[in-house]
Amino acid sequence: MIPDDSDLIAEFGKVSRLMPGVLFDFIMGTLTPERQHEFGEILIMLGELLIKNAEDREQLGQPTTVEAADSPPPQVAGTVEPLPPVRDQQSSGTD
Numbered sequence: 187m188i189p190d191d192s193d194l195i196a197e198f199g200k201v202s203r204l205m206p207g208v209l210f211d212f213i214m215g216t217l218t219p220e221r222q223h224e225f226g227e228i229l230i231m232l233g234e235l236l237i238k239n240a241e242d243r244e245q246l247g248q249p250t251t252v253e254a255a256d257s258p259p260p261q262v263a264g265t266v267e268p269l270p271p272v273r274d275q276q277s278s279g280t281d
Contacts, residue, residue: 194239197232204228 208225211217 191239194232194235197228197235200228201232 204225208217208221211221
């Protein structure tokens with residue numbers, strides 16, 4: 187994460203909180219023009235922050251999504267070991 191990520195995360199949070207209600211109102215035809223403008227402004231702010239974040243990451247030399255997908259972290263690329271079997275506590279002590 188870079189310092190501006192907190193603003194980006196906050197904007198993502200706003201969009202996720204508002205999206206269900208805005209979508210419902212849009213589908214039902216009850217979304218007011220004022221609310222539509224407000225939500226549009228939030229989406230524009232999110233877009234601007236996403237673009238700035240991508241530019242900052244490029245300048246820092248952070249991997250892009252494609253590069254990250256080409257070399258996934260070891261815990262993703264490796265196989266998962268099975269968990270040990272769970273003992274039944276009711277039958278293990280008094281049978």
